[in-house]
Amino acid sequence: MKKIILIFLLSSFIVYSCDKSKADAPKGSSPVMKKDSAQSSIQRNQELSKTGKQVSDFVSNGHEIQYETEGDLNQDGLSDKVLVLRKKDDSLAQRTMIVLLKNPDKTYRLFKTSKKVLPAEYNDSGYKMHDPEDVSIEKGTLYINLYDIGPYGNQFSQFKYMNDNSLVLTYIETYNMGAGSHSSFVYEPIKGKIRLETVNTMEEEMPATVETFQIKKERFLFENISPENIVTNTYNSVENNK
Secondary structure, eight states: OOOHHHHHHHHHHHHHHHHHHHSSSSTTTTHHHHHHHHHHHHHHHHHOOEESGGGGGOOOTTTEEEEEEEESSSSSSSSSEEEEEEEEOOOTOOOOEEEEEEEETTTTTEEEESSSSSOOOOTTEEEEBBBBBBEEEEETTEEEEEOOSSSOOOOEEEEEOTOOOOOEEEEEEEEEEETTTEEEEEEETTEEEEEEEEEEEETTTTOOOEEEEEOOOOOBBBBTTTHHHHHHHHHHHHHTTO
16 A cells, blocks of 8 residues: 555656646747747848838948949839948958849838958958959949959959849959969859960060860859859869869
8 A cells, every 4th residue: 555655646746847847947938939930030031121211221330331332233214222331340340232222212122232242351461452442333233343453363243133133143354463474264154154364474475375164054143152252163173174
């Protein structure tokens, strides 16, 4: 009889402990995680669909507009805007480029954001990597032109607005001047075309060598890629497969 009572008391204690653990746990633990995930998704969608009456509505207090340009990017007859933003208190921080499309009511909506498309403004030694830098919009294309007569060279990128509401990299060109030669690299990702040219400056006539390659066609989106990295990776891939 004592053994039966002991088993009964032990069973009751286990049931009570389990019930207490459930009671002590935050109510709706799993729903909260799902709710947080849903809220994050909603917040991202709200950010992507954010509208403002003027460009300053899209600039946080910790940032400033470094460059601003306008032009009809999506070819709807309205003048759109592209902003390059940088942190006010950190010149070495990565810059952000945002694309704003104009609405018929003269407000703007946030179209694309990228923290990768522009290289750093300064290297770790405080050297300005490209100067001047130019951003412009013309005939449905965003142009990003970076100049440097030093080690970083020139880098020209073009992003075209597509009918599927995307902004796609269509052209990259780099130009570098080194000891004894000048070299250029031209890449058209959606066509899969590459052109390499090297000019021998050691000879009086400066003869040029031109090579062309056909590779896999690629579709690179503005918000996801760094043209600088694409140039490096593509060039290395071509050199390794010669």
